[in-house]
Amino acid sequence: MKYSYFPGCSLKGTGRAYEESLLPVLKVLGVELEELDDWNCCGATAYMAVDEVKACVMASRNLAIAEKAGHKELLAPCSACYLVLNKTKHYLHESPVVEAVVQKALRQANLTYSGNTPVRHPLDLLVNNVGIEEIKKHVKHPLKGLKIAPYYGCQIVRPYATFDDQYNPTTMDRLLEAIGCTMVTYPLKTRCCGGSLTGTLPEPGLLCSYILLKEAITRGADVIATVCPLCQFNLDCYRDKMKGKWGHETIPDPRNKDARVPVGPHLDIPVVFFTQLIGLAFGLSEKELGLQRGFAPMRKPACAQRQSAAA
C-alpha cells in the first residue's frame, strides 16, 4: 500500500534524523510513501493559541491535498502534526460552522475536504499494518541487551487514544522488543516534555525534560527512544543547561545501591528516534540513519553489541 506522507516542518529542520531514519526503514519493509505536494505547516500548537479557525484552515489544506493525491491514508510522524491534523478532523466534524468556513477557503484553491482520509502515525502503521512478525524477518543485527526507556510523549495518546493505550502505550515497546531490545520499566512514558516552553521559559520547561532524563537513568536505561521531534530535541539538546542547573543532584548509584552519585555525568544518555534503532537492527549504517545528529552519541556497549552481532 502506498501512503501520502506529511513530514511537517521539524522533520526538515531540527528533527531531520527522524525523516532520515523513517524513510529507509519503511523502504526495507516495502511501504511506499509519496510526499504531500506543496504541504504547509500543520497549524501546530503555537498557532492554535492565536487563531484556531485559521489553524484549522492550514491543517485542512493538507488534508484536502492528501485526498486529492488519491492515497487512502496520510502518514504524519511528528506528534504535534499528528494531533493537529486529527484534532482538525474532530473539530470539523463537531462544528458545522467552522466546516463551512473551511470549505469556503478550500474552494479558493480548488480543493475540498470530505474527511475520508485517516491520519496515521508510523507506530500504528508498523504494528497494525506491517506487523511485528514481518518486521522481525528483516532484523539482521538484533540489538540484544540494549536497555531502552520508551518515551511516547503526550500528543499521540492524548486527548485521543486511537491506536494505543492511554495510560500504558505499548506499540513502541513491542516494536523495539521485536528487534532485540529490552524495555526498562518507565513510568513517565506519556509525561509532558515541556513542549516549546524549553525555549520560551527555560525554568519550568527544562525541568520537565530533566525529570524524564533523570528517571530513565535511575531505571537503568542505556538509551531513550522517542517518537516526536520536539520531545527528542528537548531531551537531547539542552543537556548543558540541565547539568548547570541540576547536575549536582544525586541518584542511587546503579552499581552500588547503598551509594549515591551525582546525576550530571549520567545525563549524556543517548536520545534517539525509535526508527533509528529499527534501522540499526535492519543493518543500515549509522550515517544513513542520522545518528551523528544526536548531541550524545550512542554509547559504546550498544554499538559494540551491534558490531559483534554483525561479526
Next chain:
Amino acid sequence: MDKVNGNHDVRIGFYVCNCGTNIAAMVDVQAVAKYVAALPNVVVSRDYKYMCSDPGQELIQKDIKEFGLNRIVVAACSPLLHEHTFRSAVEAGGLNPFFFHMVNIREHDSWVHTDRDEATAKAKALARAGIRRVARHRALEVKKVPVHPDVLVVGGGIAGIHAALTLAKSGKKVYLVEREPSIGGHMAKFDKTFPTLDCAACILTPKMSEVGAHENITLWSYSEVVKMDGYVGNFKVTVRRKPRYVLEDLCTGCQECISHCVYKEPKFPDAFNEHLGKRKPVYIPFPQATPQVVLIDPEVCLNFRRGVLTDKCKKPCVEACGDRKAIDFKQKEELKEIKVGTIIVATGFKTFDVGRMPQYGYGRYPNVYTALEVERLVNASGPTAGDVLLRDGHHPKSIGIIHCVGSRDKNTNRWCSRVCCMYSMKLAHLLKEHTEAEIYNFYIDIRAPGKGYEEFYDKLLEEGVHFIRGRVGEVTDWAFIPEEEGKLVIRVEDTLAGVVRRIPVDMVVLATGLEPHADAQNVRRLFNMSCGTEGFFLERHPKLAPVNTFTDGIFLAGCCQSPKDIPDSVAQAGAAAAEALVLIDTGHIEQEPNTAYVVEAECSGCKSCIPLCPYTAISLLPDKKKAYINEALCKGCGTCVAACPSGSIVQNLFEDAEIFSEIDGLLEPTSV
C-alpha cells in the same frame, strides 16, 4: 348500546382541575369548563382548584345526587396518580366506579407546552374525547384474586436477612435464596461499621444464625433463581441449587474433611478474603458462615479435572467424614419449583472494578489496595489476623486513602456512591489504630449526612488524620527528591490551601464506589423490573413508593436499588417486608377489570392468539374448539385483541366503541 345498565339517558358531570397553577397557568380552565358544558349529554361542567382534595371529591358526590349524574369525567393529572381516588369517589357517590374516565391535561398538556391558547385548545380536545368515550363505558366488576402467603427473598445480604427475619417473625413462610455458599453479603466482610465502630460480625452473625435456625425460613444458599412466572399473589419460581458435593442435611460443619484434605496447606485464592488469603479445595467460606456446611470447589479438587469427576484422589475427606457420609461427589444441580405470593429483591451491589482506572496503579504496584481488601486486612479473622502487613512485607508508616474511585466521574460512574466518605474515615481510624501511620484522605467533598456521621468526621480530625481536599490524578512510583525513593507518590492539588503537593506513602487505599452487579440486567428481566440509566433497579416512585417496583408484588431492598449504608438498607428491608405483609394480610388483590374475553360465537378456533400471549393466559377449549382466556392470568396488554383475525376478542375498558368514540372526539375540530 347501554343495555348493560338499562340506562339510555347518559348524564355526564365534567370537572377540570386547576391543580393550583400547575394546570391553570397554562390552560384556561374556565374556558375548558364552559366549552365542555355545551357538549351533548353534559349536565354539569365545573373547574375547581384541587379536584383531588376532599371538597373536590365531595363536589362530585353531591352533583351525582343533585343532578342524577351517571357518568363522570375529571380532567386533571395522570391517572397513575389519582384514577383510584376518583373511582372511589364515584363509587361512594353511588355509581359503578368504571363509569368514570380520567383525562390527563397536566403531564400531557400544561407541563409540556408553552403557548396558552394552544394548550387550552388541546385540553378542550382531550376533554371532548373523554366525554365521548365515557358515554360508552359499561359497568364492570373488580375481581379478587387470593394472595399466596409465602414470600421469596432474593439475596442474603443484610437487607435480605432483615426482610426475611421480619416476615418470618410475623409467621410467614420465607424462602431465602442466596447465590454464594453463605449468607452475610458484603457486611460479613467488614471489620467495623461506621459511625459507631460496632464490630460488623458481632451485630451481623446473630441475625445470620437466627435465619439458619428459624423454622419459617427455608434457606437455599449457593442457589439462584432461574425463572419466574405468574403475577402478584401467585408467582411460580424456579430455583437452581448448585452442587456443593456435600449433603447439607448430613454435614455438621465439623470441618474434619478440611483438615484431612490431601492439600496439607491452603493453596487457592480465597474469595471471601478478597484473594489475600488461601483456602483448600474443600472449605467453608468463613468461621460464622451460614449454613455451617462445607463445599468442594471442583475446579481445583483433585477428584475432579476441570470440573469433571475423575475419582483420582484418595479422598481422605470422605474417610474423615466417616459415618456421617455427607460428602457426595456425584451430587448434581437441582431445580426446585416454588409458589409464592410476593417477592423481595435484595441482590445488592458490586464494588467498582479498579482495573478501569489504571492511573491508580492497582495491580501494578503491590501496595495499592481496594477498600474491601483493607477491611479483610484489619480484620482479626482476616488473612493476617488483623496485622496490616503489606504485600511487599512491610508495615506502612504513611497511608493515602483516595476517595471517589469510580464515583462522580463521567469517565466511569457518574453517581456519588454515598458510603465511601464514611467507610474511608472508618478505615482511616482503624488503620491509624492498627499501625499508627500518618494517614491522608484525599477527597472532593466529605459527605457525612447521617446520624452521628458529622460527629465521626470531627472525631477523625481530632485523631490527627489529614484531610486534603483534592482529587488524585495518578499514583506513581518515581521519585522527584530522595525522600520519595521507594515510595508511592501521590501528587495532588490541596485545593483549600491552593498549592500542589507531592506526598510519598507506603500504602494506597482506593475507596471504590458501588455499582450494579454485572448481571443486573438479567435479574431485571427475570423479575420484570426496570432499571435506571445507571443500572440500579428502578423504584415505582422515588419518594412515595421507594420499595415498590413497576411489577405488583415485587419489592426492592438494599443496594440493588441504589447505593446505601447499612442503616438505610435495613430500614428499606423492613419497609419491603411491610409492603409484602400488606398484600398477604389483605389476603387478596383487586384486579383491574381491563381483561380480555372471547366472544365464543365469533371465534373460529384458529389458535393464532395462543402463542402471542406473553402471560400464557390463552388456551383452546378442547371440546368447543374455541379460545379461552384465563382472567386471572390476563394482564390486559391487548396483544390478542389486535391480532385476532375474526375480531372476536374484546377487552374491557378498551372496547372498539369506547376507543373509536374517543378518537372521534379527539379529531373533531375545536371551535375556539
Next chain:
Amino acid sequence: MELKRTIKYESDRVKGFGREVMSVPGCEQLEHCIQCGTCSGLCPLSIFMDYTPRQVMELTRSDFKTEVLRSTTIWLCASCYACTVECPKQIRITDIMYELKQRAIHEGFYPKRFPIPVLAQEFYKMSHKRGRVTENFLATIMFLKTDILAALGMWRLGLNLLRRGRFPLKLEGIKRKSELERMMAVVDKLSIDALNNGHQTGGNGGRQHGAH
C-alpha cells in the same frame, strides 16, 4: 511588611465573560466543574503557575476576566492534555486554555516582552506568510523580540545544531503561497465570531482593559 488587599468586588467581574467562554464549541462542559483539582494535580507545569488550572476554571466561570487573562497559567499550559483526559466532568481544559490565550492575545493582555505569546504570534506570522516554519529562525526572532541577552546565551546551542546539520540556513516555504493567502483572506472576511453567536464580542483588541 507590605500588606495587600485581596478582596474582590462584584464590580471587578466582567459579567458575561464566563458565559461567553462556555458558549464556545468545546468549552461548554466548564459549567459542570466541581473544583476537584484533578487538573492541577496532574499538570506538570502547575507548580509554576500563579493560579492553578482549577482556579483559572473557577475565575473564568465567575467572570474574573482580568485575573484570568493576565494569569501566567494560560501561557504555561504546554497542551499535554493530561488534565483533559482525566477530568471527571470531561471538561476540555486544554481547549479552554487555548480559548483564553486567543482572547489574551486579541485583547492585548500580556506583558510586552513575555516570550510565549510572542512565539505564538511569530509562529503564526511565519507560517501564514511562508506556509512553513523554520524553527531556528523562529527562535532567533523570538529571542530578538523578547530578550537579546538570552539569545546570546543560546549561541552554543545554535553552533551545536549547525555542526550536526540541524540548523538550516535557508527559510523553508511552500510554492503556492498565493493560494494560502487567498484561503486566509476568506477567513478574514467572514466574521466567524458572528457565526458563532458572538463568542468573541470584544473583537480584536478593543476592550478598555487593554494592554499594559
